[in-house]
Each structure stands twice: as C-alpha cells, then as structure tokens.
Amino acid sequence: MGQHTWGAVMEPPAPPPEKPAKSVGDHIRTTLRGIGQTLITGGLVVLLFVVYEVYVTTWFTHREQTKLKHEITKEYAAGIDPLLQLPDGSYPNLKLGEGIGNILIPRLGRDFDWAIVEGSSDSQLDKGPGHYVGTALPGEVGNFAVAGHRVGKGEPFLNLDHLKPGDTVIVETEKAWFVYKVKGLDNNSISKKDDDGIPGREIVSSDDGGPLYPVPDHPGLAPTEKLITLTTCHPKFSASHRMIVYGVLAQKIPQTADFSMPETVKALYGQVS
Amino acid sequence: MYVWIWHHLPGPLALRLVETLVLLLAVVALLMFVVFPIVEPHLPLNQVTVPKQHK
Numbered sequence: 001m002g003q004h005t006w007g008a009v010m011e012p013p014a015p016p017p018e019k020p021a022k023s024v025g026d027h028i029r030t031t032l033r034g035i036g037q038t039l040i041t042g043g044l045v046v047l048l049f050v051v052y053e054v055y056v057t058t059w060f061t062h063r064e065q066t067k068l069k070h071e072i073t074k075e076y077a078a079g080i081d082p083l084l085q086l087p088d089g090s091y092p093n094l095k096l097g098e099g100i101g102n103i104l105i106p107r108l109g110r111d112f113d114w115a116i117v118e119g120s121s122d123s124q125l126d127k128g129p130g131h132y133v134g135t136a137l138p139g140e141v142g143n144f145a146v147a148g149h150r151v152g153k154g155e156p157f158l159n160l161d162h163l164k165p166g167d168t169v170i171v172e173t174e175k176a177w178f179v180y181k182v183k184g185l186d187n188n189s190i191s192k193k194d195d196d197g198i199p200g201r202e203i204v205s206s207d208d209g210g211p212l213y214p215v216p217d218h219p220g221l222a223p224t225e226k227l228i229t230l231t232t233c234h235p236k237f238s239a240s241h242r243m244i245v246y247g248v249l250a251q252k253i254p255q256t257a258d259f260s261m262p263e264t265v266k267a268l269y270g271q272v273s
Numbered sequence: 274m275y276v277w278i279w280h281h282l283p284g285p286l287a288l289r290l291v292e293t294l295v296l297l298l299a300v301v302a303l304l305m306f307v308v309f310p311i312v313e314p315h316l317p318l319n320q321v322t323v324p325k326q327h328k
Contacts, residue, residue, distance in 0.1 A: 034274065037275060045304065048301065048304055048305070048309075049304075049309055052304070052305050052309045053309075053313070053318065053319070056305055056309075057313075120322050122314050125321065125322075132322070132325070134325070147321045147322045147323075148321060149319060149321055150319075150321060151318070151319055152319060153319070157321070204323065206320065206323070207324060208323060208324075209323050209324040209325055210323075211323050212323060212325060231321060231322060231323055232321045233319060233320055233321045237318055237319075238317075239317035239318060239319070239320040242321070242322075242323050244323075
C-alpha cells in the first residue's frame with residue numbers, strides 16, 4: 001500500500017545516489033572478469049585461425065590458380081613454351097611465381113588438375129604445387145621435384161598417401177603429356193625400395209634434403225632415370241616430417257593441336273581401381 | 274572491455290546492434306586478411322618442402 005502511495009505522488013526524481021566506493025570484492029570481480037573475457041577472446045581468435053588456415057587460404061589459392069591457368073592457356077595459345085630451352089642451356093621463359101604446366105593425378109579424382117608454379121618458397125606455394133628451382137624439368141633425366149601443401153592453401157597434396165604403386169601422375173606441358181608411374185612396382189610395396197634403390201613413398205625428417213638429389217637419397221650419383229618427386233608435410237598439420245612420393249616416367253605423349261587431353265591420357269582415368 | 278564498448282556505442286538499441294556487428298566484422302577481416310597472413314609462415318604448421326642440399 002505504502003509503495004502505491006509513493007508512486008502516485010509526482011515528486012521530482014531524487015538525485016541519483018552517489019556511487020558507493022568500490023570494495024575490494026568489486027576490484028577482484030572486475031579483474032577476474034577481465035581475465036575471463038581475455039581468455040575467451042583468445043580462444044575465439046585461435047578458432048578463427050583454424051578457419052583461416054583451412055578455408056580462407058584455400059580460397060586465396062584457388063583465386064591464384066585461376067590466374068595461373070589463365071596465363072598458361074594464353075601462353076600456349078600464343079605459342080610460348082614456359083619450358084623453352086635455348087641452345088646455351090638457359091630457360092628464358094622460366095620465371096619464379098609463374099606457371100610451368102599442369103599436374104593431374106587420376107587417383108585423386110578427375111578434378112585434380114593443378115597448375116604447377118616455378119619455385120617452392122612460401123609465396124609461390126601459396127599459388128599451388130611448386131617446382132623446386134634447379135631440379136630437373138618434366139621429362140628430363142634426373143628428378144623433377146614438386147612441393148605442395150597438405151592442409152589449407154587448396155591442399156593439393158592432402159591425399160598424397162592414397163597413391164599406390166603404379167598409379168599415374170601426369171604432367172602436362174606445352175610440348176607433351178608426361179605420364180609418371182608411382183614407384184614401388186618391383187616390390188609391390190610402396191615403401192620398399194625398387195631395384196634402383198628408390199621406394200615409391202618414404203617419410204623423412206624435415207631437415208633431410210636427400211629426396212631432391214638427381215638420384216634421390218644417393219648424393220653424387222649420376223641420374224639415368226626420369227623421375228618425379230612430390231613432397232608434402234607429414235603428419236597433417238605438422239612440420240616435423242615430410243612425405244615423399246616418387247614416380248618414374250613411363251610414357252610421353254605429344255601435346256594435341258588444341259591442347260585438349262589426348263585419348264591415351266583419358267584412358268588412364270579408367271584404370272584407377 | 275566488452276561492457277565498456279557497449280556503453281560507449283551511440284544511438285538506440287537497434288543501431289547499437291548494427292554497430293556491434295560492423296565492429297565484429299572489422300576485427301575478423303583485420304585478422305583474416307592482415308594479421309593471420311603475417312603470422313602464419315612463422316608457425317610450424319604447414320612446411321611442405323625439404324631443404325636443398327649443396328651438390
């Protein structure tokens with residue numbers, strides 16, 4: 001009843017009471033709340049980073065890939081071969097960060113078709129699988145070495161561990177389609193060494209540069225085979241080791257007049273079991 | 274901190290909600306397009322190359 005009477009009387013509102021002095025408890029509460037909010041914010045930032053690493057970088061990479069593919073198509077149409085070699089042994093069209101050809105792996109799906117970029121530093125690998133500068137070029141005697149991301153950045157080599165002995169890895173250049181076969185055929189085991197001392201797949205520590213030698217893991221040996229080497233991180237999300245897959249050239253098919261896929265290469269997709 | 278920001282946003286409730294959303298998107302964009310790309314190469318997450326040996 002008393003309250004009702006109070007409400008009915010239209011008195012000017014009383015000035016707000018002075019804030020009571022903060023007690024020790026208030027200070028502790030404010031501090032704890034601050035710490036709590038900071039921790040939650042930190043957690044959200046880490047989660048956002050995962051989203052960035054897995055999805056946003058992939059989006060960036062696909063944009064770069066589209067550009068690379070476009071450039072390569074334009075060059076081919078204009079009769080420019082990125083891998084052109086002059087009589088003095090130099091490659092005038094080979095430029096860091098630019099496309100040199102495409103890599104296709106039937107085992108990893110019909111849509112696995114990546115432009116390979118020249119160079120294997122971070123900025124180049126952001127665009128797609130990158131050719132180690134100085135290693136052999138597609139179809140050459142020696143070791144055509146390519147690095148690719150396994151997580152994020154389009155994750156071209158995410159499923160590199162799915163490859164089996166004899167699986168084809170196809171590299172398309174302006175001149176030809178090179179069909180490499182994953183090694184491990186002789187032993188019918190991908191991790192055992194073939195007769196030439198090179199396995200189909202191996203895991204090496206991150207500081208082991210052996211896979212890049214002209215004859216992988218055999219420094220000083222002169223190459224006789226035409227090999228391809230694919231490197232990526234292992235295990236996923238880790239920098240501790242590298243997974244390496246080796247293949248040997250099995251077939252060279254001349255490029256078609258309109259740069260479409262030759263029937264022989266199309267047939268390879270039917271062989272994936 | 275969040276309470277402080279909320280109290281300092283001008284306008285009525287609806288406008289404040291919109292302002293909150295804009296602030297949030299700005300922070301996310303800053304992280305995604307500026308901070309993360311700078312930080313990422315320094316983290317031991319995604320190294321895929323093997324070192325070159327001197328021949």
